[in-house]
Amino acid sequence: MISLSILDYSPIDEGMAAGEALQQTTRLAQMAEQLGFKRFWVAEHHQVFSVAGSSPEMLMMHLAGATEKIRIGSGGVMLPHYSSYKVAENFRLLEALHPGRIDLGIGRSRSYRLVNKALNESKGIPVSYEQQIADIQKYFTDDTESEHRFKKLRATPVSGTAPDMWVLGTGEGSAKVAAEAGAGYVYAHFAKPLKSSARLFRAYEEQFQPTKLQDAPKTMVSVFVVVGETEEEAQELARAFDLWLLFIESETPPPYYPSVETAAQRGFSTSEKEKVERNRKRMLVGTAEDVKRQIEEIAEVFQTDEILVIPNVAGAENRMKGIRLLSEAFELEE
Template identity: 65%
Template sequence: MFALNILDYSPIDEGSTAREALLQTTELAKLAESAGYKRFWVAEHHKVMSVAGSTPEMLMMHLATSTSSIRIGSGGVMLPHYSAYKVAENFRMLEALHPDRIDLGIGRSRSYLKVNQALNGNKQISYDQQIDDLQQYLTDSGELVATPVTETSPELWLLGTGGGSAELAAAKGTAYAYAHFARPAASGVEVVKTYRNSFRPSKLLNEPKVILAVFAVVAETAEEAEEIAKAFDLWLLFVESDMPPPYYPSIETAKARGFSAREQEKVDKNRQRMIIGDAETVKAEIERIAERFKADEVTIIPNISGAENRMNGIRLLAEAFGLSKS
């Protein structure tokens, strides 16, 4: 049986604020812990005004302090934006204060051009080299030591959607988180298989380990889940537009607005990225996909409208899977 995790974006609901969104993320993390989820990760998004999650390591410190046992992680830190040394120091600090509870998920998704320039100052260093540097800093295997020095290390996960990331994770000996929600193609099974077959042990990991990340919309009934999903459909359209509003649209807004014929085509395509339904339906689909990918863990992304809907969704799914409560 695979473990279940949560990845939260800290969505800013229509009529709400960034502060409220972050406090809602805190409550979601507490619920995930009590419901029996293994990990709670937070994302890094820049210039996406409808989500508050821009600095995962900062939010992680708050969440780790607000909980006691669930693993807290980044999903993920976009490494090309930063100094590998500073990332190592940040996560060693987290690990020092919360040993054996910290996950460092890294990725390389590019943001808006001006954001990239503001964050990294046009640094010229390869992602491959940054990962090598990061691993050295986390294992004290280079000349330069990242402090604080800790007895334990954060788990290192490489996030990706294709063969390149899978091969890199295998070559570097990191765990691999496959973003099925971003690219739900059948080829993903081969991507994960390539990672497992090519994996080379490292100082941080002896055997390959795979997380599969999925969008899930869970409600009491299939009809209610479909209503919630319509707001999700609209949010995805918004974030892909030139002028997205600074909030996550409500279910009422989505109902009143509707979709044009062209938008409906995009909605239909985006629906391939989601699992929608009551808890038993979503559970069955998650089990099917997890079996196809031979996943060790599945991460649920409850990026839906309404804090109560997010809380209720992960509660219902935990009950359907029979997770043990703390």
């Protein structure tokens, strides 16, 4: 049986403000819990003015307090920007307040050069990504015996449980890091939609090293989904998504997610049509039954039982309707 989870960007719809986008994310999380989704994750994006999700830990705190049982997580914290110790303390605090409900999804940064510079200003010699992950594991397990440059240091609060750890990625490097760290692995199909990448899951599972935090491999595939009540509606929503992807890849993107009406009125140049064609491979589009079949195919190819859907379409009502239709198609509700 396939479990469905959600990754939300907190898109700022055309004509809306950032605060409204964050409130819409809250309502989406509450609805996802009612509909039977397993997790609700939020993203970290910098210098992308059409989404409000820049600090996942802070938004997670709000969402965990606004829900009761759904797992709340980051998809993900861009670890190279930060101190592993501080990340560990942030997530131990979340876990202490909401035990058994917190996921730490981590990734490498691919931000703008200026963002990288601002977030890393005045830092000393950088610590490797692999070491940062090992550091977090040390702090999550209260290990003060193993050799480490901060051997006696513990991350507080100490609450008896720890968040689940997941590594996000699209290649052999991230799969190897996740396996050697004994963490879960999330493949970003929405960034690199290659069925041949299913081999990464086999390599991850073969190389997986059990830890005190996780004794067996766990996998997810993350996908963009565009769900409409009809094929026509799905295509209208997908066209707005096409335009948003073009916007964020441009030099001067507008600070909003374009509406279906705006997208319908705008034509695409020849070069834009080529980009749209490439981007369409990154998303699953159709009615709930159509998208369900596509999700089942991906789950079969990757041999995973959990899919992390990104319902990043125009309009909060459309996002809520989309996850409701998917829930009904998969019969998620308890």
